[in-house]
Each structure stands twice: as structure tokens, then as C-alpha cells.
Amino acid sequence: MTLPPITSPVRPRLTTLVTVGVSATVLLTVLCLLILVDHFALAYARAEAEQRLQQLSWQMRDALNNVVRKATGDVQLLAELEDVRAARTPADVRQVLENLQKTFPDYAWIGLANPDGTVYAATQGLLENVNVGERDWFKGGQDKIYAGDFHPATLLGNKLPASADPWRFVDAAGPVRDAQGNYRGVLCVHMSWGWARRLVQNILAPADRQYSADIFVVRGDGTIMLGPRGMEEQKLAADSLKLAQSGASGALSETWPDGKRYLTGYARSGNPEDASTLTWSILVRQPEELALSGVRSLEHQILALGAVLGLVLAAGAAVVARRFTAPLNLLSGIIERRLAATSGGPALPLVPQLDAYHEVQVLSRALAEMLRDEQRHLDNLRSLNEKLETTVAERTREIARKALLLERALAQEQSTQQLLQERAAELRAILDNAHDAFIALDPGGVVRDWNLQAERLLGWKRAEVIGQPLAAMMLPPLLRRAYERDMRQLAETQGGAVAAAAAAALSRRVELTLYNRDGRELPVEASLAYVPGSGGHLFIAFLHDISQRKALFASMEAMALRDTLTGLPNRRALMQALAEALRRADRSRQCCAVFFLDLDRFKQVNDRYGHEEGDELLRQFAARVRDAVRQTDTVGRLAGDEFIVILEMLQNDAAAQEAADKLQPVLARPFVLKTATVQLSASIGIAIHHPDDPQDIESLLSRADRAMYRHKQQGLQQRARR
Numbered sequence: 001m002t003l004p005p006i007t008s009p010v011r012p013r014l015t016t017l018v019t020v021g022v023s024a025t026v027l028l029t030v031l032c033l034l035i036l037v038d039h040f041a042l043a044y045a046r047a048e049a050e051q052r053l054q055q056l057s058w059q060m061r062d063a064l065n066n067v068v069r070k071a072t073g074d075v076q077l078l079a080e081l082e083d084v085r086a087a088r089t090p091a092d093v094r095q096v097l098e099n100l101q102k103t104f105p106d107y108a109w110i111g112l113a114n115p116d117g118t119v120y121a122a123t124q125g126l127l128e129n130v131n132v133g134e135r136d137w138f139k140g141g142q143d144k145i146y147a148g149d150f151h152p153a154t155l156l157g158n159k160l161p162a163s164a165d166p167w168r169f170v171d172a173a174g175p176v177r178d179a180q181g182n183y184r185g186v187l188c189v190h191m192s193w194g195w196a197r198r199l200v201q202n203i204l205a206p207a208d209r210q211y212s213a214d215i216f217v218v219r220g221d222g223t224i225m226l227g228p229r230g231m232e233e234q235k236l237a238a239d240s241l242k243l244a245q246s247g248a249s250g251a252l253s254e255t256w257p258d259g260k261r262y263l264t265g266y267a268r269s270g271n272p273e274d275a276s277t278l279t280w281s282i283l284v285r286q287p288e289e290l291a292l293s294g295v296r297s298l299e300h301q302i303l304a305l306g307a308v309l310g311l312v313l314a315a316g317a318a319v320v321a322r323r324f325t326a327p328l329n330l331l332s333g334i335i336e337r338r339l340a341a342t343s344g345g346p347a348l349p350l351v352p353q354l355d356a357y358h359e360v361q362v363l364s365r366a367l368a369e370m371l372r373d374e375q376r377h378l379d380n381l382r383s384l385n386e387k388l389e390t391t392v393a394e395r396t397r398e399i400a401r402k403a404l405l406l407e408r409a410l411a412q413e414q415s416t417q418q419l420l421q422e423r424a425a426e427l428r429a430i431l432d433n434a435h436d437a438f439i440a441l442d443p444g445g446v447v448r449d450w451n452l453q454a455e456r457l458l459g460w461k462r463a464e465v466i467g468q469p470l471a472a473m474m475l476p477p478l479l480r481r482a483y484e485r486d487m488r489q490l491a492e493t494q495g496g497a498v499a500a501a502a503a504a505a506l507s508r509r510v511e512l513t514l515y516n517r518d519g520r521e522l523p524v525e526a527s528l529a530y531v532p533g534s535g536g537h538l539f540i541a542f543l544h545d546i547s548q549r550k551a552l553f554a555s556m557e558a559m560a561l562r563d564t565l566t567g568l569p570n571r572r573a574l575m576q577a578l579a580e581a582l583r584r585a586d587r588s589r590q591c592c593a594v595f596f597l598d599l600d601r602f603k604q605v606n607d608r609y610g611h612e613e614g615d616e617l618l619r620q621f622a623a624r625v626r627d628a629v630r631q632t633d634t635v636g637r638l639a640g641d642e643f644i645v646i647l648e649m650l651q652n653d654a655a656a657q658e659a660a661d662k663l664q665p666v667l668a669r670p671f672v673l674k675t676a677t678v679q680l681s682a683s684i685g686i687a688i689h690h691p692d693d694p695q696d697i698e699s700l701l702s703r704a705d706r707a708m709y710r711h712k713q714q715g716l717q718q719r720a721r722r
């Protein structure tokens with residue numbers, strides 16, 4: 001089976017779920033019941049208890065009212081008796097009074113007081129002749145029926161027989177009038193308070209057993225007249241008391257001064273407006289817990305019953321659930337075994353046909369069908385998998401073969417790379433050790449390579465120029481424009497044409513003047529080449545410093561135009577200078593003269609003093625001639641002892657003669673040599689070139705030579721004549 005394994009947490013079984021569900025339902029029902037009981041039954045029990053306590057308070061109130069009413073009624077009855085009204089003798093009256101006392105044992109004392117307050121007659125003769133004029137009952141009973149509130153026995157206390165409780169009385173008094181209606185005195189009944197306590201016991205007898213109720217009779221000032229032992233004669237403060245004092249009647253739940261909660265029924269006796277009644281508050285209390293104990297017990301019973309019911313129902317539900325889930329468990333077990341089965345293990349269990357109930361029938365049938373389908377799919381998949389594995393094996397072999405080829409190719413590539421790197425290193429070493437500076441530029445004119453010799457020659461470090469445009473740095477402005485134009489043209493030329501054009505343009509040696517880093521001009525011979533490449537074309541140049549060669553050429557050239565002995569321009573230089581002087585003379589419309597100077601008898605100096613002295617004489621002679629003419633004039637040595645002077649910017653022919661005349665004496669001065677001092681003369685021949693004369697140097701020189709010759713002849717003849 002190929003179902004995915006169960007990855008979620010293990011869930012409880014259906015039997016457990018049903019059992020727990022039924023138990024939870026029962027418990028929930030019991031809880032609801034408890035809440036309902038708590039709510040309704042408690043309210044009902046509280047209302048019932050309050051009603052009961054209220055009724056008790058009413059009973060007590062009515063009983064108190066009845067007793068007071070009886071006492072006042074008895075006083076009224078007595079006051080109207082003939083014997084009392086006539087009051088012939090105290091004994092007669094006493095007899096009547098004691099007869100009444102016998103009818104109600106709680107009448108502790110009955111007496112008749114005279115209008116002046118002295119007791120005329122009394123039961124058992126107590127207090128007779130004692131003045132009670134200041135007593136409340138006497139004052140209150142003089143003109144109407146009067147009920148006197150609970151009070152301790154002041155006068156009678158010691159005269160009455162001792163009792164368990166101290167004597168307390170409630171009075172009933174009323175006026176007595178004789179037959180003529182004259183006021184005869186006040187009749188009074190002292191009721192001992194014991195009747196009230198009995199009354200309470202009678203009323204509470206059944207209730208007390210069941211409910212532990214307490215009855216309180218409270219006077220108007222809040223003093224408890226009657227109540228549980230220990231609380232009598234004490235002040236009480238309670239809400240129920242306030243309500244009772246206001247005349248209300250009812251019941252409530254409240255906290256008493258002892259800190260406990262009580263249900264309290266309250267009522268008020270008498271009528272404050274009626275002096276013949278006594279106004280007391282009657283409170284009947286019962287501990288709230290006790291009043292509600294029935295409900296609490298009911299709650300416990302329901303809870304116990306609910307628990308038992310829950311257990312029974314849960315057990316029943318478990319049995320039923322087990323029975324209903326048995327077929328499902330069977331199916332589930334089969335699926336789990338199939339899930340846990342491994343390939344190659346024992347045969348997988350089959351799904352049986354189950355008929356327990358409809359759903360199981362459908363489920364088992366569907367499951368069996370699904371497993372059959374799955375088996376078919378598994379078989380198909382297995383065969384596909386086998387094919388796939390075969391294909392994968394083939395592909396794997398193919399990949400391994402190609403990987404091997406690739407590995408070889410990579411190894412080849414690596415060795416090629418290494419070779420290339422070695423070649424590059426060699427090339428770099430060659431370039432760096434080359435005598436010529438090497439520069440490589442891309443088509444944009446940006447420097448891409450720069451060897452050590454380039455650093456030395458041009459002054460920029462490799463790191464400074466790589467990536468920088470070349471022209472801006474070192475080409476003179478004129479060359480820079482041409483260079484930029486050429487680079488543009490090369491960049492615009494397409495494809496193979498680039499190589500051809502570049503090769504044609506660059507495969508040559510050219511001499512250039514560059515600027516080095518210091519701005520100094522640097523003559524170089526550049527060998528240029530174009531190197532096409534896939535990563536971009538390069539223009540390379542080897543620059544050879546030709547400044548020394550140039551300097552050598554220059555000095556050689558200068559030497560070729562100089563006379564080595566005197567340092568003056570030689571014949572070749574003189575020819576060039578003369579040609580230029582003739583052109584200038586034509587341009588400036590000025591005359592130009594050529595002096596042809598030849599030392600006279602120089603040979604004799606050589607012969608007599610030697611060649612070195614002769615050379616010295618020639619040098620001194622040359623210097624004198626040089627100093628004797630203008631700086632702008634040219635003095636040169638033609639050969640041997642022959643010198644040429646080219647004088648320019650002459651106004652006329654006479655100016656030339658003047659210059660010659662100035663020269664003669666200078667030259668005639670003795671020459672001081674190393675070994676001798678020699679004086680000799682020089683013959684000067686003058687030839688003048690006028691503007692627009694033919695530009696004929698040879699003719700001009702020839703004329704000067706001839707003139708000099710004539711001059712020398714004349715000089716020699718003169719010397720011969722002397």
C-alpha cells in the first residue's frame with residue numbers, strides 16, 4: 001500500500017470519543033442542572049425562608065399586640081367595675097384586683113392609686129400608701145388608657161418574690177371615675193415580662209427545632225428587650241430594625257453584628273399614635289446557611305446522582321460504541337497493517353465484506369474496491385519504475401562517459417590555460433625587460449598595457465595609466481588631433497576592413513615627439529601594430545628612445561658645417577649662408593658684400609714655426625675677423641688660410657669698403673704665438689651683390705677671389721718696390 005504515513009499526532013479511537021462524549025454530555029447536563037438548582041431552588045428556598053420568618057415576626061407581633069390589648073382591656077374592665085369605682089375600702093378593691101390577678105399569672109402587680117399619687121389598694125397590699133405620682137403609668141393613665149413600655153422594676157423589685165430573671169414590667173393604666181364621673185384615681189397593671197419569653201418559646205417551639213430561629217423584641221431606642229441570652233438589654237443596629245421601626249414589614253438577607261449572614265423577618269407592634277399600644281420592633285432571624293441547607297443538600301444529591309448517572313451512561317456508551325465501532329476498528333486495523341507492511345514482507349491482509357450496518361457495508365465495499373484499484377496502479381507503477389530504472393541506468397552510463405570526456409577536456413583546458421599563463425608571464429617578463437617601451441591601446445585609445453620601460457621612459461606608473469586615454473597625456477597638440485582622427489576612422493571602419501586598414505596604417509616605423517610626465521619633449525621611434533582579438537582589438541606600439549641618436553645626428557650635422565680648427569662655418573656652411581644672404585638681400589632691397597681674405601705669406605709661418613703655430617695663428621686670425629664685424633655678419637673659413645666674410649644690410653658699395661678698411665688694421669697687428677710673435681698682412685677681395693643681381697654664388701665668390709688676388713698682387717709689388 002502506498003498511502004502516505006500518518007504524520008499528524010495519534011488521535012483517540014472512536015470508542016473512546018463516544019464514551020468521553022456521552023460522559024461529557026451527562027456531566028454537562030448535571031452541571032446545568034446544578035446551576036439551575038443553584039439559581040432557582042436557592043431563590044425559592046430563600047423566598048420561602050424569608051416568608052416563614054416574616055410570618056413568625058407577624059405571629060410574634062400579633063401575640064404581643066394581643067397581650068397588651070388584653071392588659072389595657074383588663075384595666076378598662078376593672079376601672080368600670082362598681083367596686084373599684086366606689087372604692088369603699090382598700091380591702092374591697094384589693095379583693096377585686098387579686099381576683100383579676102388570678103386570671104393571668106403574669107400580672108405581677110395591680111393597684112389603684114389615688115389622684116394624689118398614693119397607692120390606695122394593690123394586690124398583696126404591695127406599695128399601698130406609697131406615692132407613685134411620678135411614675136409614667138400614673139401620669140399617662142390619668143385621662144386615658146395608657147400602655148407603659150418595658151422597664152425594670154424600681155419599687156416592686158425587692159418586694160416581689162425572687163425569680164430567675166430580674167423583674168421587668170410592661171404597664172397598662174387607665175383612669176378610674178366614680179359613679180358621678182369624678183376622677184377617682186389611676187388603675188395600673190404591671191405585667192411581668194416572663195409572658196413575652198413564654199410567648200417566644202411557644203411561637204418558636206416548632207420553628208426552633210428545624211431552623212434555629214431567634215426572635216428579637218426591640219424597644220424604640222434600639223435596646224433588645226427580648227432575645228437570645230447575652231444579647232438582651234444591648235443596643236442593636238441592623239437594616240431590618242430600621243425597616244421595622246419605620247413601620248414596614250417583610251424579610252431580608254443581612255449581616256448581623258456578629259459578622260454572620262442571616263435571613264431576617266421584621267414587623268412592628270402597636271401604633272405610635274395610640275398610647276394604649278406599645279410600639280416594638282419584632283425581628284426573627286435565621287442563619288442564612290441554615291435556611292438554605294436544604295438546597296445545598298439537594299445540590300449534593302444532584303451531583304452524586306449525576307456522577308453515578310454519568311458513570312453508568314459512560315459505561316453503557318462504551319459498550320454500545322465498542323459494538324458499533326468494532327467493524328470500523330477491523331477496517332482501521334487492516335489499513336494500519338497495510339500501512340506498516342514493508343515490501344517483500346508477508347502478504348497484505350484483504351478487506352472482508354462487512355454487513356454490521358449500512359455505513360460499514362458501504363465503507364468495506366468501497367475500501368476493497370479502492371485497494372483493488374490501488375493494487376492495479378501499483379503493478380503499473382512497478383513496471384513503469386523498472387523501465388525508468390533501465391532508462392536511468394543507461395542515462396547514467398551516458399553521463400559518466402560524457403563526464404569522463406568533459407574531465408579530459410577540462411584537464412586539457414587547464415593545461416592550455418597554464419600554458420597560456422606561462423606564455424603570458426613570459427610575455428610580461430619580455431615586455432618588462434624589453435629595451436623599448438611597450439604600450440597597448442584599445443580602439444577607444446585607452447591604455448590597456450604599459451611595461452616597465454614605458455614607466456621609465458614616460459614617467460607614468462603602469463597603475464596610473466591603465467584605463468586612461470593616451471592622447472590627453474602625452475601626445476603634442478598637433479599629433480593629438482591627428483591621432484584622434486585616425487582612431488575615429490579606424491573605429492568607423494567595419495570588420496575585416498579594420499584589420500586591413502589598421503595594418504596598412506600602423507605597420508611601419510615612425511618618429512614621434514611625445515611629452516613625458518614632466519612635460520619634456522621626448523623623441524621616440526614608434527613601431528606600431530594592430531592586433532585583432534575576440535575580446536577587443538588592440539593597437540600596440542614599441543617606443544624606442546632616440547633622443548641620444550638625435551643629439552648625435554645634430555652634433556654630427558653641426559660638425560659637418562663647422563671648420564674644426566677655428567670653429568667657424570666651413571665651406572659647405574658658407575655656401576648655404578651665402579645663398580640665404582643673397583635671397584635676403586633681394587627681399588630687403590639691400591646690398592650684400594662678400595670679403596675674400598687670404599693671409600699673405602702664411603706658408604713661411606708654417607715653415608718657420610711649424611704647423612701648430614700656423615694653426616694657432618689661423619685661430620687668432622679667425623677670432624679677430626669675427627670680432628671685427630657685426631654679429632649678424634657671417635665669418636667662415638673657406639680653406640687653408642682663406643676666409644670669407646658675408647656682410648648684409650649694406651646701404652651701398654662704400655659701406656663695404658668702409659668695413660674692409662676697418663678690418664685691415666685689426667689684422668695687421670702682431671699675432672702672439674707660443675714660440676714667436678708674428679706680424680703679417682691679409683689680402684681682401686670684395687665682391688658686392690646688388691638686389692636683382694643674378695643669384696650666382698660661384699660667380700660672386702669668383703669675383704671676390706679675383707679681387708683678392710689683385711689686391712695681393714698689388715701688395716706684393718709694393719713690398720717688392722720697397
Ligand SMILES: Nc1nc2c(ncn2[C@@H]2O[C@H](COP(=O)(O)OP(=O)(O)OP(=O)(O)O)[C@@H](O)[C@H]2O)c(=O)[nH]1
Nearest residue numbers: 599600601602603604606610611612614615640641
Ligand atoms: N698651419 C697650417 N698651414 C696650412 C693649413 N692649410 C694650409 N696651410 C698652408 O698654408 C699655405 C698656403 O699656401 P699659400 O697661400 O700658397 O702660401 P703663402 O705663403 O700665403 O702665399 P701667398 O698667399 O701668395 O702670400 C700652404 O703652405 C699650406 O701648407 C692649415 O690648416 N694649417
